[in-house]
Amino acid sequence: MIGLLGATGAVGRTAAQRITAYGLGPLRVGGRDLAGAADLAATLPGTAHAVRVDLNDPGRLAAFCDGCRVVVNCAGPSYQVLDTVARAAFAAGADYVDIGGELAAKDALSTGGVPEGRTAVFSAGVMPGLSGLLPRLLAKGRPLRRLDLYVGGAAVFTPLSAVDALLTRGPKFGTPMAAWRAGRVAPNTLAPLNGVTLPGFPVPVHAWPYLTTEAQTLAMDTGADEVRSYNVFVTERLPEALTASWAQLPDTDPATLSPATLAPHADAVVRASLQDNADLGAFYVMLFTGRPRPGASPGPTRVLLTAVDSYALSGVVMALATRAVLTGSVPPGVHLAAEALDPDATATALHDDPLVEELTIR
Secondary structure, three states: OEEEEOOOOHHHHHHHHHHHHOOOOOEEEEEOOHHHHHHHHHHOOOOEEEEEOOOOOHHHHHHHHOOOOEEEEOOOOHHHHOOHHHHHHHHOOOEEEEOOOHHHHHHHHHHOOOOOOOEEEEOOEOOOEHHHHHHHHHOOOOOEEEEEEEEEEEOOOOHHHHHHHHHOOOOOOEEEOOEEEOOEEEOOOOOOEEEEOOOOOOOOEEEEEEEEHHHHHHHHHHOOOEEEEEEEEOOOHHHHHHHHHHHHOOOOOHHHOOHHHHHHHHHHHHHHHHHHHHHHOOEEEEEEEEEEOOOOOOOOOEEEEEEOOHHHHHHHHHHHHHHHHHOOOOOOEEEEHHHHOOHHHHHHHHHOOOOEEEEEEO
16 A cells, blocks of 8 residues: 555645556555545546545544555645654554655654664655756766756746745755855855756746755765756746745744744745746756766766646656655665666656656757
8 A cells, every 4th residue: 555645736646646557556545635635536547545634633644654555745844744754654664755855854754763674765856856866867977077957947836835945945955156166065156147048948047056955965976076056937036035035034943933924925935936927838947967077988968857847747756756665776764866766767757758848868
């Protein structure tokens, strides 16, 4: 049995469809909206049934996890959930896959100890996730002089994803305006790129430097001399909305912020994304370019992925991570998806998925 939490959301619906299509086993579809979960279960071929569950109700969460081989969590906000669901899954003897969490959740779970033989994979979405996985295709077997990462587009934020965007800031998530150079973070070395034309992006864009912790790990793992990582926006509305919200939020642990405190700021982020979408439509692009060191062996220098719906694409990644855990491709322990999944296998699966408009490696 595979338990899927947050199944009726933008990510969870696609994850449920792909998990079923991959033939990974019977599916337990969980959500606070039982009717919505039941409607989804009815559309899935094979054995799927709906269960009402609330992540904040320990009893219901434990009952949901009971009997599962793996628990797949598409619910959030991920920084406030942290390791709560993972611990419930481990207590039930199940492995765990989460769309979010990043280092904060990984560290929280690792600190409390992991039962022998159990596996957890965090950040198994598009960003973080694919954003740290696909660039590894450029560094296989050869050192890179420079690696550039551009991820973003005109994606509509949901209220939940807006809250996650507001909460995922600070040293556990990344450093703005920084690059990776000569084996360390080099702060305040990059400036925003305004109105630039980039391959794969249908309009000129604004690229804001943000060296994520995922990009820092990527730099260390690949041995790249320099890494530049950018969040890409189609207008200045979203970065302005995020910056204004961060300036107004209390300077405290984000996990302690109440929904009432976050709601108006999340609404501002959602409105900005809706305006971008109304003006330019929906698209999402991941562009990675690598410059090898002189004398390095030949290989690809660019990975380009384009899609319409970043949330649905994250659902595909969640299903692929679930399959990797169930087939034993990921060893026991606590991992981040970008470090644990196989980039070649993931790229092959994405290339064949109808939600991916283009995936080229050249």
